[in-house]
Amino acid sequence: FERWAKYCSKAGALSELPVALNGQALIRVLAGDLSGAASLVEEVRAATDATGLEPGPYGAMALAAFRGHEAEAAPLIEASTSEALLRGEGGRLAAATWASAVLNNGLGRYQNALAAAQQASESPLDVIYHYWALAELIEAAVRSGQSAAATDAYRRLAEMAAATASG
Secondary structure (H helix, E strand, O other): OHHHHHHHHHHOOOOOHHHHHHHHHHHHHHOOOHHHHHHHHHHHHHHHHHHOOOOOOHHHHHHHHHHOOHHHHHHHHHHHHHHHHHHOOHHHHHHHHHHHHHHHHHOOOHHHHHHHHHHHHOOOOOOOHHHHHHHHHHHHHHHOOOHHHHHHHHHHHHHHHHHOOOO
């Protein structure tokens, strides 16, 4: 994502820049570099303001969820869910439900996290977030006493890891 963002800037491909920066912000969030992610989220906002193109608040939504900032995350999750349903964007819906699972697990609301993680992990229209949601599903299921759901999610995660040789 970093090379993509640099290429977009260098080539003047401003319509692609917010998408590349969002991806880079997500990677920083997952790596635990929340201050780096916050800086990239600001760059996404600046690029979005400059181009008028809104690719979705993926980085901002993930950052707020991982920080446990419900007042910031909830409106982004709700807006993304509404937009995704309106426009038929499966990836955006999976991102929003994954962020909801992250937020709710972090806030100790495991039943809410479980429902969101199950929805995100079952999305046939997404190739990224449904796998990320499996970890959230495992945590929420274990903490909710739903061992069968945790075991199934673990099995699915292990199958994916074996298939990609990352296990």
